[in-house]
Amino acid sequence: MTLWKPRIAATSRYKHQGIVDALNADIAARLLTSGDALPPQREIARQLGVDLTTVTRALNEARRLDLIEARTGLGTFVKQQAVVRAAPPAAELDLSMNIPPQPAEARLPERIAEGISALLAGPSSRFLSYQEITGTEAARHAAAQWLTLRFGHALSPDSVLVAGGAQSALFAICSLVAANGAICAGAHTYPGLKSIAATLGIALYPLAMDQFGILPQAFEQCCRDHAPKALYIVPSIDNPTTATMPLKRRQEIAEIARRYRVAIIEDDPYAELLDEPLPALASLAPEITWHIATLSKCATPALRVAFVACPSALDVLKLTSSLRASNPGASPLLAALTTSWIENGTLRQIASAIREESRARQSLAAVILKDWKYAAEPAGHHLWLTLPKHWNAPGFAALARRSGLGIVAAPAFSVGTSSDEAVRVSLGAAPDRPRLEQGLLLLDRLLHEPQFSTGLIV
Numbered sequence: 003m004t005l006w007k008p009r010i011a012a013t014s015r016y017k018h019q020g021i022v023d024a025l026n027a028d029i030a031a032r033l034l035t036s037g038d039a040l041p042p043q044r045e046i047a048r049q050l051g052v053d054l055t056t057v058t059r060a061l062n063e064a065r066r067l068d069l070i071e072a073r074t075g076l077g078t079f080v081k082q083q084a085v086v087r088a089a090p091p092a093a094e095l096d097l098s099m100n101i102p103p104q105p106a107e108a109r110l111p112e113r114i115a116e117g118i119s120a121l122l123a124g125p126s127s128r129f130l131s132y133q134e135i136t137g138t139e140a141a142r143h144a145a146a147q148w149l150t151l152r153f154g155h156a157l158s159p160d161s162v163l164v165a166g167g168a169q170s171a172l173f174a175i176c177s178l179v180a181a182n183g184a185i186c187a188g189a190h191t192y193p194g195l196k197s198i199a200a201t202l203g204i205a206l207y208p209l210a211m212d213q214f215g216i217l218p219q220a221f222e223q224c225c226r227d228h229a230p231k232a233l234y235i236v237p238s239i240d241n242p243t244t245a246t247m248p249l250k251r252r253q254e255i256a257e258i259a260r261r262y263r264v265a266i267i268e269d270d271p272y273a274e275l276l277d278e279p280l281p282a283l284a285s286l287a288p289e290i291t292w293h294i295a296t297l298s299k300c301a302t303p304a305l306r307v308a309f310v311a312c313p314s315a316l317d318v319l320k321l322t323s324s325l326r327a328s329n330p331g332a333s334p335l336l337a338a339l340t341t342s343w344i345e346n347g348t349l350r351q352i353a354s355a356i357r358e359e360s361r362a363r364q365s366l367a368a369v370i371l372k373d374w375k376y377a378a379e380p381a382g383h384h385l386w387l388t389l390p391k392h393w394n395a396p397g398f399a400a401l402a403r404r405s406g407l408g409i410v411a412a413p414a415f416s417v418g419t420s421s422d423e424a425v426r427v428s429l430g431a432a433p434d435r436p437r438l439e440q441g442l443l444l445l446d447r448l449l450h451e452p453q454f455s456t457g458l459i460v
Contacts, residue, residue, distance in 0.1 A: 005039050006080075008046045009447055011406060017052055021060035024405070025069060029080060031404045040070060040078040095441040096408035096431055100241060100384050102299055103430040105359035108352045110302055117339045117348075129338055135322045135331040137164025144344040145309040149295060152273050153285040153311070160315040163322065164337055168271060168296035168308040170329035171321075173198050175292045175310070176232070178324045179265045180204050183231035186224045188216050190415040190422070192241050192269065195234050208417035213377065215245040218254040225262035232265040237283060239272035239382045242415045242426040246379060249280060256287035266291040274300035274353045275360060275381045282311075289313050292321075297340060299383065300353040307332045307340045357381045363429040363438055370442040374449055376427075383430040389423045390449060398448070399425055407444050 010020035011027065028034045040046070040061075047057045061078065064070045071081045104110055121129060136142065142159040149157055165171040176185065176198050184205035187195060191206075199206045207228050210220040216235060224230060235255070237247040247255070259266050268283045268291050284293035293311040312318045325331070343349040361381045368378075371387070378385040389398055395411035402409050402425075410426045427445065432438035 005041060006034055007451060008041065008049050009405075009451070010050060010052075011444075017050075018056045018060040018063065021046070021050070021057065022063050022067070022069075025060075025064055026067070027404055027406075029069060031401075034080050036080055036082045038080045040080075042077065094406040095437060095444075097428045097438075097441055098408040098410045098426075099431050100299070100426070100428040101303055101430050102301065102356045102383055103359045103363060103432075104302070105355050107359070108355040110304075110352065113343075113348060113352070114304070114339070117342060118335065121335065121338055121342070129335040131334070133331060133334045133337075135163075135325055136318060137162075137332065137337060138334075138341075141332075141337045141341045144341040148344050148349070149282075149293070149309060149311055151279050152270065152282045152295070154281050155285070157311060158315070161312050161318060163310045163312060163318050163325075164332050165308045165310055165325065166329045166332040167306045168269065168294050168298065169194050170325065171294050171308050171310050172267070172269060173201075173328060174321055174324040175267055175294075176204060177202055178320060179267070179292070180231040184228055185232045185234050185267070186221065186228070186230045187234040187417055188236075188240065188243070189417055190243055190412065191234065191417055192236060193414050195269075196417070206417050211243060211245065213245055214251055215240055215243075215247040216255065218251060218258060221255060222258045222262075225258065225264060229262075230264055232267050233259055234267045234269065235283065236269050236272070238270055238276055238280065239379045241272075242384065242410070242412075242424075243386050244377045244379050244382055244384065246276065246280070252281065252283055253286055256283050256291075259290055260287055264290070268293045270294065271296045271299040272379075272382065275357050275379065275383070277380065284311050292317075297349070300356060301349060302352075305336050305340055307336055360430060363432075363435065366435060366439060367427075367429060367442055370439065370446055371449075373446070384426055384428045387425050387427055389425065391423075393423060393449075395423045395425055398423075401451075402445065402448055405444060405448060407441055407448075409445070 008021065009024045010017055011023035043054060043057045047054045068081055070078055072078050141164045142162050145162045145164055146157040146159045172194065181202065184207055185199060186207040186209050188211045189208040207224050207230060209216045209224060211217060221233060237252060239246055266283055266287060270282060270293060282293055284291035290313060294308055296308040297305045312321055360383055364378055364380055367385060374387060376385045376387040389395060396413060399409050399411040412422045412424045429438060432441060
């Protein structure tokens with residue numbers, strides 16, 4: 003017989019209802035079964051830090067709902083054939099999607115509406131038809147301007163392409179440089195790469211990592227043993243580990259890639275969130291590096307615009323041919339909006355507001371999750387949380403979802419097999435800080451939960 007570990011469902015409006023909802027959810031999840039005991043009311047109140055009347059009210063409501071029954075002289079137990087209310091099919095606070103927060107200071111809805119209205123006030127026919135897959139000349143100049151900070155010098159627009167999102171660009175690059183071959187990547191990597199590799203029949207080789215990202219010696223060993231065609235790397239605020247590669251290691255990685263003639267696919271969506279810009283690998287080894295810079299992480303996924311710096315102008319044409327088969331360019335209207343925002347400084351202002359909001363959310367997480375080990379970047383959108391020893395990642399993520407919180411377990415990011423018991427928590431997905439605080443408090447409570455250390459199977 004199991005003794006229930008009381009908790010309060012974070013998504014409930016009132017404390018007493020939160021106790022009832024948590025009890026209902028645990029019965030629905032079969033974490034409690036008929037005959038399992040509840041602690042005495044005073045003990046529940048002590049554990050939850052609430053007054054006794056709140057617990058009494060909650061248990062009275064649970065009895066009314068036919069969830070529990072009292073047995074004279076014995077205590078309170080889960081009722082035989084308890085009538086369980088249907089649980090929601092998905093998490094009520096989904097922190098699984100790694101998107102930027104949308105602070106009021108960014109004024110994104112207003113700026114999008116104003117920007118599109120201004121564009122359509124002029125000759126609109128140029129936005130209502132097909133355009134070059136590479137992007138217009140103005141868009142490519144703006145892209146080159148946007149990438150200047152991370153490259154340390156002005157780029158030639160002839161080597162830059164404007165794509166309809168980073169995922170389509172990544173797919174086209176992988177099909178171009180690694181067809182019928184292999185790519186090496188960090189032992190934990192972006193799930194989108196795993197999906198592309200599976201679709202294209204590309205082998206993925208995992209590379210050992212530390213707090214600064216991929217280990218150069220692991221990369222070199224892979225080059226010797228497997229002769230990969232490309233290295234996939236997220237050098238700034240890695241997804242999911244949050245590792246940012248320092249300059250010296252970037253230089254080492256670039257030198258190894260040159261020596262073994264391995265192409266570098268540099269996916270760098272979070273570079274704008276760094277306190278101090280670091281040089282892109284594409285600036286260290288431009289002749290072998292394909293650099294992808296999406297606006298989905300520093301502004302909004304709604305733009306669906308990404309910039310690709312190619313090794314040469316000829317490679318732009320090759321990538322254009324590859325893109326033509328899958329995604330023929332960015333939306334002309336959104337590309338024009340992005341171009342105007344870069345030219346007038348609006349995009350930098352939006353990115354700055356999002357960076358400050360992300361910093362505030364990381365500070366909030368640092369207070370609430372102070373008892374736990376996790377990796378994070380001060381202005382990053384996510385954190386990589388190492389679970390306490392009594393939890394496994396899939397089991398913990400499943401319990402969190404049943405409790406109303408969506409997070410992502412380590413296996414979703416693993417290349418090959420991995421023993422890491424960790425989860426990614428995306429802080430930007432919450433609509434505001436109070437809602438995020440509520441979710442993080444629930445996460446903290448679940449991490450303290452010892453009950454399911456051996457019994458939860460997913």
